[in-house]
Amino acid sequence: MKSHLAENLNAINRRIEQAALRAGRTPGEVKLVAVSKTHPAATLREAIAAGATILGENKVQEAEGKIIEIGRTAAEWHLIGHLQSNKARKAVQLFDVIHSVDSLELAQRLERICIEEGRGELSVLIHVDVAGEETKSGIRESGLGELAEFLRGCKCLKFNGLMILPPFFDDPEMTRRFFRRLRDIRDRIIPSGELSMGMSHDFEVAIEEGATIVRVGTAIFGERGS
């Protein structure tokens, strides 16, 4: 069966561009993370060949094999899923950007490991739980100031912005207020920082609300887990 990956990737890039222009923004301001979780290394290679430069994975364990196979420098590797503290060292070794820093303890551990591993700089985003959902990962707004303060003082960790994983709504318009809220927080805490927000079904709304990084999986790679 012929893969539509290259076509899908081109279509998404066009939609990103159009959404940016609609919002009066420069298309180059929005980076695409191609979320390749659950897909095999061969598919990731295909994505890279088709022009994907940033790949997103949500599990350290799963990503490890693929990153080793494809090459640490073959793409920019982003960890977008919750990071357990016992996977922090692996994450430091494997990833260029971690979107999911969500506690002071995790940040402290990552900084210590970066120093131990002699790693120059590690770009991190704080995952903010804007919806205040009990079961989800992400830090509540109340804890954000302290975490941001710690990150600003780090030698290795470079605090580059915020990430959100809002509740799912069929209608992407419903997500707009969460994106807006994250942007307001960003403007307050780290005005020139990245806003990692928007997935397959709502990235255009996210771009209208200021996203600088969108994380798109299904719309590029097709449905997962079949």
Ligand SMILES: *Cc1c(COP(=O)(O)O)cnc(C)c1O
């Ligand atoms: C899976 C995932 C995505 C991509 O989701 P799609 O709906 O497939 O585009 C984005 N962000 C995170 C954190 C994810 O886990």
